[in-house]
Each structure stands twice: as structure tokens, then as C-alpha cells.
Amino acid sequence: MIDCGLPMAGDSIAPFTDRPVAPADIDYLFLTHAHIDHIGRVPDLIDAGFEGEILCSHPTKALLIPMLHDAMGFSKRSKDEVKRLEAAIDELSWGFEYQQSFRLNKGVRFKLGRAGHILGSSFVHFTIPNGDGKPSKVLFSGDLGCKGSPILCDPDTPDPCDLLVMESTYGNRNHEDRTERVERLEKVLRKALSDGGKVFIPAFSLGRTQELIYEIDRILSNINPGDGSPLNGIPVFVDSPLGLEITNIYASLSEFWDRESQALLKEGDHPIDFKTLFSVRSYRDHQKALTVPGPAIIIAGSGMCSGGRIIDHLEEGLGDEKNDVLFVGYQARGTLGRDILTYGPRKNGYARINGEKVFINAEVHKLAGYSAHADQKELVEWVEGMGEKPGKIRLVHGESDAQEGLKRVLEDRGYRVE
Template sequence: MPQQPKQLPYKLTHLGAKTTVTGSCHLLQINNTSILVDCGLAQGDDHTLPMSQWPVPPKDIDYLFITHAHLDHCGRLPELIQQGFQGEIITTHATRELLFPMLKDAMALQHEDEESKQHFFTRLDDLTWGFEYNETFELKNKLTFRLGRAGHILGSAFVRLESKEPACSILFSGDLGATNTPLLPDPDPPQPCDHLVLESTYGDRLHEGRHDRIQRLGEILTRALADGGKVFIPVFSLGRTQELLYEIDRLRTDPDLRQQFPLLHSQKIPVVVDSPLGLTLTEIFEQLYPFWDREAQDLRAEGDDPLDFSGLYSARSHRDHQRLTRMDGPAVIIAGSGMCTGGRIVDHLAAGLEDPKNDVLFVGYQAKNTPGCIIQKYANTPDGYVYLDGERFSIRARVQPLSGYSAHTDQQGLLDWVCSTGHKPEKITLVHGEQHARQALAEKLQQRGYQALAS
């Protein structure tokens, strides 16, 4: 019978992503200080607690830590500030740069007047501070914090908070990435802590390694493009778009890979990023090259920009997008959104999902009951279909999942990361995962002697 963990001197309330993958939001009450870690939007069937039901109203929260700039971790910031939050927003320097275009894009379709939006971004600019990795900074009431590299997307971090009196520490993993991810340094090992709040998105499965995935990407693209069809890749504009560009560049320029996949460079098959936000973020990625990993920086220094190569095109305007939906293949089209819940990928799927010459390549997590999840689930059934913008489409295109491109690490990566500290926390709370994923990871951690709780 495992021992019960000791009672730690604070209160932790999960306001989102306690038992689901999206909508991350966690409230820590400690030393008469209220600290929020992330404030994200929910997607698909996921839900977050309304702010009117929070145990601490937004106006009384002292600090908000943003672990990274994906909307399921920062997308409720406009609502939070509207509801009176006036504390400090703490994140890394790179995330601070990425927050603004992400939120501007998310707010573009909202029916607020421009003056209200401008007021929000002025307040966001005033309240948000960027900090360095792996340095300790002081908060009020004898609290300190430290940010570590999470390896999920550029600027992503895990957050360790420590109280001097009473002595205790809690670490929020945020979203953890895999090792050997293009452009990104590997995750830092966690510092010892009393309580670890750990994501579990892929706590029940293993991914392909980087070598395997680039091989599979080359094989899938070669096979898919050989018949003159299009390859549609639904992606998130931040992170996945840039990783894919990096590895497509490798397939075209690395001597060994060029020899294995000659079709991908000999015929000059166009690769098109059809996402204004994705293009803007890629430009910001270019400016943030000091945060890239050593491999990517070396390529750039040698004159091989992995985010800008021959045969790469952009579809920024709506006219370009419409022309692209009518264009014949072969072509690789990278477009958002990653779960096919909206954005330009919906138009591409409406135009091409019923053509068996085409392929849909999924490279990320698909939340329950999103169009992406439905397409993936029913792709191999005789009468599979999906509704896009209220219209029914048969799924006749080939559908290919490629798990190695997930921005989240897998079960083994999570276990290795937890074990790398060499110190067992008093307890581990698993969040940000579906029930089967949390339970599978909890069992693996318990086998290793950890007090792991699946909510």
C-alpha cells in the first residue's frame, strides 16, 4: 500500500486541463499570494471553469505565468484582463514576442471594436515581462521562481516556484517536448521539488524517433506525390509549421536524404504555407534564431536557412488562398488549424478530401470530436465522412498519421524527464491528458516508486 503524501502548505486548484488536454489553467494559493499558471482556451469537447466561479477573482490574482504561446495555454488572456486582472504576466523572452501575433490572430474574428482590442494589447504590453532561463528571480512574500527549457515550442518553459517560509516547492511542467526536436534545444532536467504537476498528453504511447519520422515523412510524401495529388498537412501555426519546413528542407538538401528521396527535389514540387499567421510566426522565428538549437544555428551560419528554401511559397492573401484551392497537384500544402476546427485547411479539405489522389497527413494531437479526430478515426471505413462548416464530405483521400511530429514528448520521454532529477517529489499530479493517458502514466510512475495521482 503506497504511503500518503504529506500535506503541503498551499492550495492548488485546477481551473482547466485537470482531466482534459486543452484549456490549461492552474491556481496556486501560497503565502497570501495568488498565482495562475497558464490561462488557456479549451478545444473540442474540453471545458474550463468560468472565471465567475474561480475561487479567486481575476482582479485579486498577483501573478500569471505563461508556459508558452499556444492558445490552449494563453488564449483566455483577453478575458482575464477584461475581468480586471492587473498583476504581472511572467514568461520567457521568446514567448513574450510570440504572444502578440498569436492573440491578435485569435481576436481578429471577434466582434469587439478596434479601440477595445488596442486597449487590451496596450495592457498586455504593460503587464508582460520576459525572463531568462535557469536563473532564480524573486516574487513577493518570500517566493521565488525559475524557468527551465521545456523543448515544446520556441520559448516554452516549465516553472518552478519555491517558498522560503514555509519551505516548499512546486514545479509545473507546462508542455514538454521530445529530445532532438528540430530548431529547439532539448528540455532541461527538472530541479528537485516537493510537488510536480506533470502533463500527460501522450502518457500512454510511444512516438517514432526523429530519424524514423523524417524517413517516414520522406516515404509518405514520395508515395503521396507520385500520382500527382496534393498532400494537405493541418498544422498549428506556431511550432509545427516551422518544424515541418525544417525537415522538408533537410529532405531536399541533406545529401543522404536527397539520394533516398529524389522525387522531392528533382521535380521541384511546390511546398506552400497557406497561413498568414504561420508566415508571420516563421518570420519571428527567423528573428529569434539565437534561441534555436546548435544544429539549426550552424545550418543558418553556413548559408542554408532551414525555414526558407527553393520551392517554398507563401499564400498570404485570400486571393492566393482561393487560387491554391483550385490549383492542380502535385503540391504540399501546410495550413491551419491543426485540428481542422477552422482556418484555411477547412477549404482545402472541402475541395480535396473526396479525391483519392490526395493525402491528409496528421502530425499532431487531435482532440476528441474535432474534425481532425473524426477524419482520422473514420478514414479507413467504407462510408467514412466528416462535416466541415456544416457540409458533409466523404473521406476518400488517404489519411496518414505521423506521431513523431507531436510537439509533446511520449510516455518514455515523460518518464526519463521525471527520473532525470534524481529526487522523488512528495507527489506528482498528472494533468493535461485524457483518462487512459493519465492512468497509464501514473501506473508507470508508481512502478518506479513515485507517488503519482491520476485525477
């Protein structure tokens, strides 16, 4: 089985009883990375009878329990049930190295490649004996990332295969140029903080928070103390217990960082830590952070403002015209983040928070270039990197229009796509 995630909002959950293989009959569960839409139903799978092995990269193994502990906190499970499941998951799961071949039952072999989506993300290549001397080769892409992402190594070049099962999240579009996003971020922050207000940045705990810390650190490291910049000495608060825990795990996994990040660390410049970075751990500290005067930067979850500590900050600060809200990710329809983006620019625009009408006087910004998913161009380039065409490609993990857009482009290049 490849991944076992919770569906996105609005998608239905298929019961395990409707699947062709019962959980108790699954020998191996491969996890491509630790995002909840890929691991969130692992506890349910164990409750349904799964007792096989859980296989993933070493960083994903390190991230697995913290991410699932947080997710199970929103379920109806008791503390004892959560502890039991965490112990079972820890016992069943194993981390593996990249680009090394390992043997499973019946002669099946697998190899993990770096997918560049988040730390630990992988694609999985299987070699399956057929008895005729010519094994079948099947490749699951997982979620592929963009080249040049902070901290992360670029996606590895995939080996040839007979069947490629490939994600298509951004299969019908291309991202804006990412090379200038640090400059754009600095420009927005300088303008936003020039009046002494606060900047609220909603961010997911895994991946986006660490990227933001990295890039704010790069900005602050390059500021001349004498230039009068509003960013001089600016406090940056990470108000997310899970985000802080994940950041600490990222810091402990420096051997899996890209070369640039490792070089900074060797030079004594820790890429995800700096003097004015503050951790907001306890609820008491969170209450204090709500009343911290500006100028300041607040990074808090969740990324779409659908829960978490960012809600309290927005409720407290949206009405102040000196403040700013900076979105660095997609805001789905029906989320508070989408409402703020939609109604913030309008005169007398407001959003409802905890059932109350809150007017949006803060300025609202949307900064592109922070997607963790490869776009159409990068997806096609990744496939072309194989050197020879797969026997066929099956597209998954994307809306129908995204799948159709990627299918057309691949077929135009002579690929067989289902």
C-alpha cells in the same frame, strides 16, 4: 497563477468568480508557453480585473500577442476592444532568461527551464521562504516536449523540489520511434506526388508548421537533382497567415534554437526557409492557391481541419484521386480531420464540408512521431533527472486514464503521487 488557457472542445469554462483568488488579487501570472490552451483566457482575466505582471520566457513574450490576436478574432470583441487588450497585455508582460533566478515579492524566487514543447516553452521552479530557514520548493512542469524535436532544445534537467505539479497528457502511452520520421515523411511524399497530384497537410500554426518546413527543407536539401525524384523543384505553399507570422517570429529568435539549427544557419542553410517555399498571405492569394496545379504541397491550418484555410483546399481537392491528405497530429472525435481519417479508406467514403457531402477519393495517410508532448517514458525520465525524489507529485493536464497510467508507473518507482 500558472497559465490561463481556453479549455479544449467539450470542456466547461469555470468562471473566475468560482476561483479562490479574485483576478484583481493576483500579483503574477506565469505563462509556460503560447499555446491557446495555456494563454487563451488572458484577455478575459484582464477584463475581470487582473492588473498584475505577466511573466514568461522571451520567445513566449514574442509569440503572445500574435497568438492572442488571432484567438480574439473569433470572439465577439470589437476591433477597439482587441486593441485595448493587446496594449494592456503588452504593457503587463515581461520576458525572462532561462536558468537564471529572479526575485518576486516577499522573497519568493523563480527560475525558468526549457521544456522542449514549442519555442519558448518553460517549466517554472519556485523557492518560497517559510521563515524557518528552509524554503519550500515548488515546480510546475508546464507542457514537456520530446527530445530531438527540430529547432527546439531538449528539456532541461529540473532542480529538486518538495512539490512537483506535472502534466500527464501522454502519461499512459509511448510514441512511435521519432528518429526515422524524416525518412517516413519523404517516402510518403515521394509516393503521393508521383502522379502529379497535391498533398494537403493540415497543421497548427505554432510549432507543427515550423517543424514541417524544417523537415521538408532537410528532405529537399538532400535530393540529387539528377535522380528523377518527384520532389525535385516541388513548390511548398504555407497557406496560413498566422503560421507565416509565427514562422517569421521563429526565424527572428534563432538564439533560442537548438545547436543543429544554429549550425545550419551559420553555414548559410536557413532551416525554415528554402527556394521553393511560398507564402500565401492574402485572401486573393489563397483563392489562387486553390487552383494551383499539382504536383505541390499545401500546408494550411487548422491541424484538425476544424476551421481555417485547409477547409477550402479539402473541399476543392478531396474528390481527386491524384491528391493525398497527410495527417501529422491527433484528430479529435467530432472534427473533420477525424471524419476523413475514419471514412477516407472506405469505399464511397465521404465527409461533410460546409454542409455538403464531399466524397473522399484522395488517399489518406497518418504519419506518427509528430507529437509535441513527451510520452510516458520521457516524462518518467525527466522526473528521474532531478537526482532526488520530490516530496510529492500532483498530476494535472491529462485525461483520467493518462493520469492513472503515469501514477502507477511513478509509484512503482517509489514516488509519492496524488
